[in-house]
Amino acid sequence: MRRATSKKLGQSNSVNSSPADLFRSASSKASSKESERIDSLFYSYANGSSGLIDPEGIETLCADMEVDHTDVRILMLAWKMKAEKQGYFTLDEWRRGLKAVRADTISKLKKSLVDLEKEVMRPSNLSDFYSYAFRYCLTEEKQKSIDIESICELLTLVLGSQFPSQVYLFVEYLKTQNDYKVINMDQWMGFFRFCNEISFPELSNYNPEHAWPLVLDNFVEWVREKQN
Structure with missing residues (x-):
């Protein structure tokens, strides 16, 4: 009897779930999976000792995206991450940047560079990017x-x-x-x-x-x- 009651209660909860609740649940799971992929991608380029993506890691990342490491779009990506130290990305910076450009794979990240360039070149953003470029080189x-x-x-x-x-x-x-x-x-x-x-x-x-x-x-x- 207890099992049956428990089952009915479970069914009742499922039936009573609103479309909004179901959407939130699915969205939360998708977001969690995206975060996992972003983190996994970070660790595939990070230095095992420092826990950072260092200059060597950035060069490998650029090679995988088929973009030269001197390409201005790499600096734009650093701007999007709000990276503080030239040639290094922390996990928090990486998460911030990739979530902002909605990329959790190398393929998506490569495609996002086109839109990122357009975003930076808007007058409202160009001044901030220009200022950031100077600070990044200190x-x-x-x-x-x-x-x-x-x-x-x-x-x-x-x-x-x-x-x-x-x-x-x-x-x-x-x-x-x-x-x-x-x-x-x-x-x-x-x-x-x-x-x-x-x-x-x-x-x-x-x-x-x-x-x-x-x-x-x-x-x-x-x-x-x-x-x-």
Whole structure:
């Protein structure tokens, strides 16, 4: 009798479950499976000793996605993860990034890079990504600036496709001038503002009185001399 009663109660609970309850249950199971796959994927690239995906792991990941490790989309993926240390992904960062791009396999991750690039290039996100790219390259504790050679490479990588003329000339200027050995965040963000606000190559609306970093005043002067 007890067994029968128990069975009936079980049947009653099942029958009384609402569609919303059943959906939540199925969704929870699917989410749990997705999380398991994301974690499993992480450990397939992580260093067994450090528990992190290190530069070697990232190179293997890129090879599996058939993407060069210098591809800007890898930096975009790091931005999505909010990765803090260049060349390393923690499990939490990995989870955050892959859930955000809805990828739990290499195939899905590779496909997500196309949409990720479109997302980053929206004006509302580009400034944040550009700022992140600079911070991501500060590899030493208390480091505030980046050497000119690295800045030239980074500028070409993150902004070259959006503002090719400005980036090309600014890189040329940085490589030929002797006043600056490094670039700081204020100068870095100043160039981004310059690209978005100043008509180029006319430079007709550039006013040095408008609190531009001195490096940009010098750059504009250099461009005008070059034009003449």
